[in-house]
Amino acid sequence: MSQEIDVALVHVTKKFGDLIAVNDVSFEIPKGSFFSILGPSGSGKTTLLRMIAGFEKPTSGDIYIGGQRVNDVPPNKRPCNMVFQRLALFPMMNVLDNVTFGLRRRGGISKAEMERRAKDALARVGLEGLEKRKIHQLSGGQQQRVALARSLVLEPTVLLLDEPLGSLDLKLRQSMKLELKHLQARTGTTFVYITHDQTIALAMSDTVAVINHGRIEQIAPPEELYRQPATHFVASFVGxxxxxxxxxxxxxxxxxxxxxxxxxxxxxxxxxxxxxxxxxxxxxxxxxxxxxxxxxxxxxxxxxxxxxxxxxxxxxxxxxxxxxxxxxxxxxxxxxxxxxxxxxxxxxxxxxxxxxxxxxxxxxxxxxxxxxxxx
Ligand SMILES: Nc1ncnc2c1ncn2[C@@H]1O[C@H](COP(=O)(O)OP(=O)(O)O)[C@@H](O)[C@H]1O
Ligand SMILES: [Mg+2]
Missing domain, CATH: 2.40.50.140 (Nucleic acid-binding proteins)
Structure with a gap:
């Protein structure tokens, strides 16, 4: 039984001068799965994600998306979209305009079709009816959902999420993590989710990759990671x-x-x-x-x-x-x-x-x- 692979990294290393931020990382992410990268601050998570997105070039190694080597493909030509830790929403625009932003930039479809898609994406994140609200009139959790809808509307095959719940308070984070998991299951989009919070990674993921000092320590389903840590670091870091x-x-x-x-x-x-x-x-x-x-x-x-x-x-x-x-x-x-x-x-x-x-x-x-x- 072979699973279709959506994202593959083969011996990927990224150096910034003398610093090795990502060190010989290889893994495969099956299509439609929820894949988390878990590691402490400074372990190389964001750098890894930015390389998948195309904002950063590997020093060596290859990156494949949907079977295609993308090392030389610019970010806007890759079938993925990134949700950042800092939301980067436009505070003075309303919800609808924020969500259609990417579609407008991409062009090629009518205004009515853009709105239809945006409303559909907003419904998927539970924000129907709030199209005309300004961003600053929304709660933190609602803003987070707008950011998600803005990415989902572009129908990426891979959604890259860099600690998107990091700025939310505990209660909200708890409920959003379940919502994200449901959303991922419903849309069938491949999620690559970065976090330093192991409770989030364990609760949401099909597979978790633990990274430390730029190196992958273990890749496993949450239960295995928890019960059978592969390294001293994983045993001390997880749970x-x-x-x-x-x-x-x-x-x-x-x-x-x-x-x-x-x-x-x-x-x-x-x-x-x-x-x-x-x-x-x-x-x-x-x-x-x-x-x-x-x-x-x-x-x-x-x-x-x-x-x-x-x-x-x-x-x-x-x-x-x-x-x-x-x-x-x-x-x-x-x-x-x-x-x-x-x-x-x-x-x-x-x-x-x-x-x-x-x-x-x-x-x-x-x-x-x-x-x-x-x-
Ligand atoms: N553009 C850059 N130039 C130089 N060093 C960087 C750059 N980006 C990240 N780093 C360094 O690479 C390491 C990994 O950073 P990062 O990927 O942001 O980690 P994480 O997201 O896990 O906190 C850190 O030591 C960081 O200081
Ligand atoms: Mg980071």
């Missing part, structure tokens, strides 16, 4: 995670598991990468994957509750391990279900997890600080 450092691999289990000794305690985990007995590792454990039982049990790690933070649907319980040879603690997310364990600060509890709920990686070399570099 909340407990990180226990200074571990040592002491044994292997069947099926890719390892036993790790940390602070004198044996713990189970998944080998996130190639590991050997004796290797130093960090172990990542998701707070919600830890089972907490009141009392002391033989088949787990014993600790004492030091803090309970109520957070509505769950509580975050901080547990200090009692049997480690150095201070260690774990955050445990306890859902408030009917049979949730009822624990209090100061109580002794036992923690356990399935081995594949934790991930072990070699520690990454920390950049030396200036102070460390001095004799």
């Amino acid at each position: 909340e995670n407990n990180k226990l450092t200074n571990g040592k691999v002491v044994a292997f289990r069947q099926g890719g598991g390892v036993d790790v000794e940390i602070g004198g305690i044996r713990m189970a985990g998944r080998a996130g990468e190639n590991l050997a007995v004796g290797d130093r590792v960090d172990l990542f454990i998701r707070p919600e994957m830890i089972t907490l039982r009141p009392g002391r049990h033989d088949d787990g790690i014993v600790g004492k509750v030091s803090e309970i933070n109520f957070d509505g649907s769950h509580s975050l319980v901080i547990v200090d391990l009692l049997e480690s040879d150095r201070p260690l603690s774990l955050n445990v997310k306890v859902q408030h279900t009917e049979n949730a364990p009822d624990v209090k600060v100061g109580e002794v509890v036992t923690l356990s997890w399935r081995w594949d709920a934790a991930n072990a990686f070699h520690p990454v070399a920390q950049p030396r600080t200036e102070a460390e570099g001095l004799p």
Whole structure:
């Protein structure tokens, strides 16, 4: 079964002087899918998107859209459209004129047809009836939708979105992210969505590419990214995670598991990468994957509750391990279900997890600080 590929990057690198902003990136985006590029600020996301759009030329490597190599095709001749983080709407124009802007520039269709298409695009983003409003009379979320409609009206096969929800407040971002996902599914347009916000990337995407220092660390569906991070960086960047450092691999289990000794305690985990007995590792454990039982049990790690933070649907319980040879603690997310364990600060509890709920990686070399570099 072969999927039609809409966008492909083959060994794409972009340098600005000595700085390598995008470093040997290759991936394929299937037609009609929601593809996110997730990474911290400065990791090369915008540069990557601008190269797909044609505003920036790769230093080396090739970019294909719809099977055609587009390295030398100018932006306005590419079948894609970009929605910027800063909206760049025309504040004094009304909604309709903003949305028809691109069509007018392109020309070739009647005014009536432009308006029909613009109204259609506005309906798709839930803004019917607001055609005559001025931009400054709209809320932030409505302005965001105008920006989307302005791109959709051009019927791009690929829509490139650079942190379009970044300027919205949390509540609005939550609802817009679902709307965007529905919109993408309805229109069948390929979305390439850039964000530093992992909750957005996980919630909306078919596939997420995690980028760090211009390099792709992992490309996977959200669930896989979350459960089976491929690198130390992905484990620390995506989702909340407990990180226990200074571990040592002491044994292997069947099926890719390892036993790790940390602070004198044996713990189970998944080998996130190639590991050997004796290797130093960090172990990542998701707070919600830890089972907490009141009392002391033989088949787990014993600790004492030091803090309970109520957070509505769950509580975050901080547990200090009692049997480690150095201070260690774990955050445990306890859902408030009917049979949730009822624990209090100061109580002794036992923690356990399935081995594949934790991930072990070699520690990454920390950049030396200036102070460390001095004799
Ligand atoms: N036109 C440019 N000239 C020089 N350096 C740039 C330029 N654009 C981006 N950079 C640098 O490239 C790196 C990646 O930037 P960018 O792609 O904007 O990252 P992100 O969008 O992930 O925050 C940064 O270090 C940035 O300073
Ligand atoms: Mg950016």
